[in-house]
Structure formats: C-alpha cells, structure tokens
Amino acid sequence: MTTADPAGDDAERSPLGSRFSGPRFPGSRFRGALRRRLGVDPRAFAAFRVALGVVLLVDLALRARNLTAFYTDAGVLPRATLAEVYPVAARLSLHAVTGEPRAVALLFLAAAVAAVALALGYRTRVATAVSLVLLASLQARNPFVLNAGDVLLVRLLGAGLLCPLGARWSLDAVRRGDGATPAAGRVAAATDRVAGPAAALPLVLVVVVYVSNAVEKLRGTAWPAGEAVERVFRLTYLHGPLGGLVPEWSPLLTAATYGWLALLVASPLLIAAAGRLRATLAGTLLAAHLSMALALQIGVFSVISAAALLPFFPPFVWDRVERGVAPVADRIRSVAGRGFAAEPTTPDPTDSEPLRTVRDRAAAVVPVLAAVLLVALVAWNGMALGLVETPDPVASVADPTESGWDMFAPNPPTTDALVAASATTADGDRIDALYGDRVARDRPPADARAYPTARWRKLLALLADDPEPARVDAVLGHLCDRADAFAGGGRVASVSLSFVDVDVETGETRTETLGSRECTPV
Structure with a gap:
C-alpha cells in the first residue's frame, strides 16, 4: 500500500489519483528507516515528472531532425522491411500505420503535447500514459536506432505511471485546490514521503542499472586497470560538444575511470543510505x-539518467528548492488558479460514482502490480548477469543476456568507427551523402568521418555487423535521395557506403565497403 509519512500534514494521492488515508506505519525504527530509504518526497516525484517531460521534448526534437530518414517509407527502414525483420513491432507501432512524413509528424506533435502536459502536471496520469504509448510506438517503428537510454526512458515512464507524479508542483494540484496555500508556507507540510512498492519501483530500477553495469565492468580488464576512460576518449566518433577538449593526461583519465567505477559500486547506497550521504551520492552521479x-x-542517455536520480533526493533538498522558488511559484500558482477558477462550474465527469469505484479498485491493484514488477526486475537482471539460472519457460521465449546494462562494458571498444558515404553526380563531382559537402574524387580512408548523430551511428554500426540485403538497399536508396537534396535535385548518379575502422592502439586502418547503388537522375 502507498502511504504518507506520518510526519506530514497533507494527505497524498494514491497512484491512481484517489485520496488515500491508509493505515500509518507503526513508529518502529525499522519501518521508519525503511520508509526513509524506499519512500519518496512528493516534490521529488514532481521534479522527476518535469524532467521526464523535458527529456521527452528534447528526444522528440532530436529525432525530428531525421524524421523522414528513420520513420517513413522514404527512409532507411520502410514498413515492408520492418515487417520482415520485426513483425510484432510492425503490427503494434502506431507510427507504422502509415509511411507518410506528414502523418508521422502529427504523431510527433501529439507526443510533444503529451510531454508538455506531463511537465506541467495537467491530467498527469493521462499525459504519462499517452507519452508512454507514443514513445513505445516510436521506438518500435525503428528498433535499429535505439540505445540503453531509450530502454531506460520507457521503463521510467512505466514506473512513473504507478506513482503520484502530479501530487505537487502541478496544474492538477491547483485544480484540486492543493495550491491555495503560498509555497513558502507549504514547505513543512510537503515533507510527507510516498512509500510502497510503486514508489520503490523507480528507485530499484535505477540501482539495478548501476549495479548491473558495475558487475559487467568488473568482469573486464580495462576498468579495473584504470584504462577505460582514456580508451573511450580516443574514440573520435564518441566526441560530444566538449569531448575533444578533454586533456589527454593519463593520471586524470585514470582517476576518472576509478572514480566512475567507485560510484557504480557504491550505487546501492542510494537505497541503503539516507539523508546527506544519499543526497551527496545522488548529486555526484547527477553531475557526472x-x-x-x-x-x-x-x-x-545522460539526461535520462540524470532525471532518474531526482527521486533519491531527500526532503531537506526540496525544502531549500521550494523556499528558493517560492515567490515565482506563488505567482504561477495564482495565475493558474485564476484560470481554473474562470472555468464554468460544471460537474466533473471524472468524479462520477462509477468512475470513482473503478479508480479505487484500480488503486488497490497498483501495489500488487508494482510488487510483481519489482520482483521481475530484479530476477530478470539477475538472469542477464548470469547470477540466476534462466528458467526454461523464460529461455524459450527470450534471452535475458541480450538486454543487459553493459554500457562500455566489460571493456570499451579499441576501434574508432568512422563512415564514408560518397555520392557521385552526373557531372562526376563527389559529395558526402551524409553531410552534403564536397569530397576528393579519390577519397582516402583518412577522410572518413564520424557519424552525424548517435542514432545514425547505432543504425549503421548494426548494419555493418549484419548487412541484411533489404536493409542495405533501403539505406542506399535513402542516401540517393539525401545526396540528391544536397546536390540540388536530379543530379546524383550513384552512392556508395563504406566503414573505416581505426585501431586506436596500433593505428591500423581497415576499410569495408558495405555496398553501392545506382541512383536515377532526372
């Protein structure tokens, strides 16, 4: 059962929106300690909700840059190819209903509206559910561009669906009248902890990810030897905005390796500890x-992971945050309150007796469902790490080892992976089919470049490992259209795609041509 800390004065919402006033925890030290570790401040859930909404918007904006390339029939994975490779995903994805860019763009817009509603806390549970469905649909439309961050985001949204994300700092709270008291006077009353299996689910999920990754890293040689971070920063294809500015000073990079590994090993303290130790560890991980x-x-991936850490911060952190933003929050609450007060006073259909009954019954199921998910989460990752034997019924339908949290583990790559996508125009000119600039006629491997985005890298790296003909042809066909747009229309005669691997330790270069294709100039 989800309960509130008896130290607080405010009743909280149950996971499905109804008021709960379940039995208080006894005043035993054990239960109090357990509540401090597995309970979550409602304001932490509110910050988590806002962060999820912002992350969803950022993710949509980044994906929209390649909307046609990744999610339409004119892109690298037409629906027919998706149906051959992932038939279940093709049937379940709303984004696979049509291959037209405009229709897919409308789904992007709907997802953006739901993300904004989630961030603002308006009809929070509905906004969370819609965001979850549309995100899962989008990911199913092109599984070849996904990484661990995408998996984590879906699971965090699923866990958030069972939690009272709209209990604080939300338009829902204003609509309920919970925002009538000025923020400065609500600090003491807002320190209730939401406790129960549903509140524990996002906490355990994060710790399981960290622990699983720590185990995988310790099984390798580069992390225990202090060499991993230095090896990562040698990979130019992974350089972010400031990646090239990181000093190539071995002692510093060795310290970063051991520091990150130590944080992963210490991650169980996010639950086992409380108070300032827990806040310090969560804050350090967030900054990292x-x-x-x-x-x-x-x-x-990084911002998703940072958002996932917010529920770990204890009440004293949110006391300070709430006091700091109190003047602005009061003005926003006042404006929002007037807006809702101006609405016609018509009966709210969500307060009808049949719906309240359904909602209350669903609320009773939530703790049971969350408890089952908690057990499944721990068991699945235990099987993925090989710590628990996979039962035959599970092994017959899935392989847990294929879905572990092995980011840069057990060892980072030692090969810098680059790409050379060349297009030849009818006039004999050569341009880069991914970037659009001119290249030398006889392009050497040294002119190969990093991938345009992390999703392009994921797509093409998987294609290099498994060059399935239908997918290769679809990618080359899209490169024809992409290069033609760069060249001015109707001028591209052919494209070719090659991968260049550079061993960062020996400097040895290997070039592998994936394929080439004639285009159709007009």
Missing part, C-alpha cells in the same frame, strides 16, 4: 551524467 552529456555523443 551531465558532464557526460557534454563530453560524449551518446544521445539523451
């Missing part, structure tokens, strides 16, 4: 993830 976002080209 944000620095990765600047140094490495790993998509939105």
